[in-house]
Amino acid sequence: MAVPAAAATAPGIFPTPHALDLTGGEFDLGDTVVLVRKNGVDAAVADSLEQTLTQAGVRRIIRANALPRDPDRPVIVAGLASEAVVRDALAKARASVPDLPESYVLAARNGLEEGVKGKGLVILAGRDAAGLLHAAQSFRQTVRSGSIAALTVVDYPSMPVRGTIEGFYGKPWTMAERASHIRFLASMKANTFIYSPKDDVFARDKWREPYPAETLDALGNLARLAGRVHINFVYAVSPGPSICYSDPADIEAIRRKFASLRRNDVESFYVAFDDIEYTKWNCASDEAKFGAPGQKAAAQAQAGLLNTIQEDLAKSGHGSLIMVPTEYYNTTETPYKAALREALDPRVVVQWTGTDVVPASISVNHAKDATRAFGRKTLLWDNYPVNDFKESEGRLLLAPYDYRQAGLSQQLTGIVANPMNQEVSSRPAVAGLLSFAWNDADYDAQRTWRAAARELAGGNEQVTQALLTFFDAQHLAPTFGHLPWQPQAPRLKARIDAVRDALAYGDAAEQQATLRDLAQAADALAAAPDVIRAGVVEPGFVAEAKPWLEATQLWARALQLSVRGLEAELGATSKAGPRFFEEADRLARQAAAIEAIPGATRFVGPVKVADGVLDTFVKDAPRLIHGRQEQ
Structure with missing residues (x-):
């Protein structure tokens, strides 16, 4: 009795394909695959395929020039749509490559699907050599933990x-x-x-x-x-x-x-x-x-x-x-x-x-x-x-x-x-x-x-979230005029605005809740630079962003202290509030003085981190609350 294939979910392929259809469940590639490709497949495609397979846990690749008659392991076919062996494989998958430059098909079929024998079939077919490389890049993004979903991707570029x-x-x-x-x-x-x-x-x-x-x-x-x-x-x-x-x-x-x-x-x-x-x-x-x-x-x-x-x-x-x-x-x-x-x-x-x-x-x-x-x-x-x-x-x-x-x-x-x-x-x-x-x-x-x-995070979710937190603090997109076309720090600003609104209009419970939420955001921002330094897979990013990472950490600590100062003013420890605000101001001035890397850009000056959002809030925080009066 055949073992049912695992449920499949649509993989994330970027750029987004023009068509992606799931056709069945997932199947494992295992530790050995048969790779069918002509000698004409260029080195870039071969290197990409072998790297993807190695990372997926495949330890042995058996090379062949034709489809095996009775395969006992997954078969991968890679080549141009004009090649006979690729046409035969595409027919089994009931797929065809568009007649467009750089187009490709990536098709995967598990062994339970009609017309497919053995442990599964994967086809990478390009209309031309560039299209075949594009198929290999999509294959790289499709393989997850040694498995691949049964699917058909039919794709081509919209712009030449x-x-x-x-x-x-x-x-x-x-x-x-x-x-x-x-x-x-x-x-x-x-x-x-x-x-x-x-x-x-x-x-x-x-x-x-x-x-x-x-x-x-x-x-x-x-x-x-x-x-x-x-x-x-x-x-x-x-x-x-x-x-x-x-x-x-x-x-x-x-x-x-x-x-x-x-x-x-x-x-x-x-x-x-x-x-x-x-x-x-x-x-x-x-x-x-x-x-x-x-x-x-x-x-x-x-x-x-x-x-x-x-x-x-x-x-x-x-x-x-x-x-x-x-x-x-x-x-x-x-x-x-x-x-x-x-x-x-x-x-x-x-x-x-x-x-x-x-x-x-x-x-x-x-x-x-x-x-x-x-x-x-x-x-x-x-x-x-x-x-x-x-x-x-x-x-x-x-x-x-x-x-x-x-x-x-x-x-x-x-x-x-x-x-x-x-x-x-x-x-x-x-x-x-x-x-x-x-x-x-x-x-x-x-x-x-x-x-x-x-x-950039090499697929690590903690590093991904740290990067997105850092990206948010570098979100402003300027033009030649005075109005940017993308706002600064929209995620952080939403939390800060929630605190401002709660202090202006909310009850004690809402004020405490929004401050807790902002404290968590401040903690995440403070932790992000160290997570990024340790986890980003492209070391060039850490070197390029060095002063911004340093300034982000200082600004985040200033934000943490500003939140603690507000919490102190709202609570029974209002005497501690000014000390928190003073330390926040000191760190903010230190962060604002950090310069960009000399010679790295045409205009060199102090680095900017969530400017107009973080700096404004740290400056305003001491004036948002006047603590309880002592009796």
């Missing part, structure tokens, strides 16, 4: 381009950080990394000069790593501050730069004209050729150069050039946009940052307006979570990726995030952007944010 642009001012990432980030991008089913750090002098200030051989080799290593995990490595040059558009020598300098990178396995290229003036030319010959400096003349000059470079790329088989215009935000009609729209080769991809440099929201109508303004669908350069501008001074930006409207996938060619100078700390927000770009219709900002914390 999904990734990151290292486009910030300030300290660039190291090559090791870039390599780590590229692997992170692959784990989130991204496909693009754009190299464009503003402080790479050989890409901007000294763009005409060749890279040192050592740097070229390092960029080549990054490009090769990216290629192995199906990430398109794009190199960007920023000649705008000094270029002479009419000088053939400058066009030749760009060609030389790109050729040197092409010899090091870089195949995609980008020319940036952001953050430059078009009220002056850099050479007299530009005025002779294009006329007086101005918006229209600048656009015509840029389009001419870009069209030449695009033609070069087309001849060499390297696809479309990407550019960011001088007017890279808003959709207001101007002579610059009109001239660029008219003159620019339609193959050139145009980037756009939204309705502002750092927009509070981006809607479908905004993107439609951008298409009209630039004469093509744009590639969104989303300036979140970048923290290289004055309003972000002293902040880690750890709020979820939000306020981007479902349906943008129909109006954009894709989205890339401009991250913080802190690579690992950027991941919670970037994970949200990548999930939105993959499936904007089903994107859940809060669930994805929690999943990003869980990844």
Whole structure:
């Protein structure tokens, strides 16, 4: 008599798949599996599969080229949908891979299901090699404690381009950080990394000069790593501050730069004209050729150069050039946009940052307006979570990726995030952007944010909760204006507001209850830094967040003392209240003096932790109650 399969629950897969259906109960993978794959399965897929299986407790992998006739252990089939053995396996699972780039199917069937023999069948099928790697990433998230649910995942990206642009001012990432980030991008089913750090002098200030051989080799290593995990490595040059558009020598300098990178396995290229003036030319010959400096003349000059470079790329088989215009935000009609729209080769991809440099929201109508303004669908350069501008001074930006409207996938060619100078700390927000770009219709900002914390925590629930508590204290998302587009510390603020309301309107029982709740929140905030330091699986996060973790612990202790002071004032020990408040004030001043890591960001100042929430409450607490009078 067959043993019933265990009940199955839907796993958490991020980005959220377009379709996930449970088809039966869970089954164990056991300690031995048969892995059926052709020799053509690339190393990234093979490595991911073997790592997942090892972590699931599989000790022996028997490799085969065909489906076993009478399997006595679970069988895993991995390959392209076009391969006969994969087609046969998909037929048993009654599944098919969509005819779309990067699409995949992940199907698992237990041995009790119709048409399946033995201990169970798992199929990873990709429409192409990238899709197969995406299937492996979903398989990694589906296996839990050595078991997998019987299910069918049918999935594909909503946007063709999904990734990151290292486009910030300030300290660039190291090559090791870039390599780590590229692997992170692959784990989130991204496909693009754009190299464009503003402080790479050989890409901007000294763009005409060749890279040192050592740097070229390092960029080549990054490009090769990216290629192995199906990430398109794009190199960007920023000649705008000094270029002479009419000088053939400058066009030749760009060609030389790109050729040197092409010899090091870089195949995609980008020319940036952001953050430059078009009220002056850099050479007299530009005025002779294009006329007086101005918006229209600048656009015509840029389009001419870009069209030449695009033609070069087309001849060499390297696809479309990407550019960011001088007017890279808003959709207001101007002579610059009109001239660029008219003159620019339609193959050139145009980037756009939204309705502002750092927009509070981006809607479908905004993107439609951008298409009209630039004469093509744009590639969104989303300036979140970048923290290289004055309003972000002293902040880690750890709020979820939000306020981007479902349906943008129909109006954009894709989205890339401009991250913080802190690579690992950027991941919670970037994970949200990548999930939105993959499936904007089903994107859940809060669930994805929690999943990003869980990844940093290596799946440990205590560390996950500590991270979310810390993230809440770094929740504010600034814009270039005075109003942030995400509030600071919403979870903590709700508890503090409950205390304020209870003191203003509630009875003694409600006051005591809200203070107990706030005390628990303060305890969790005080404990979070130590839990994070001990438990986060990416050590880079702890190093990047060091001053914020230190300040958080001090602010939390100040909050604990403020709560104790209020409790003392409400109780029979009112004389102790002032001592608690004085110590809270001392710790708050100590916390407020902690500086960000020198040189880590463009603007360096005191770190901010739940500012406007924690500091305000610690300051106000002594005035919220006047203790009992002695008789």
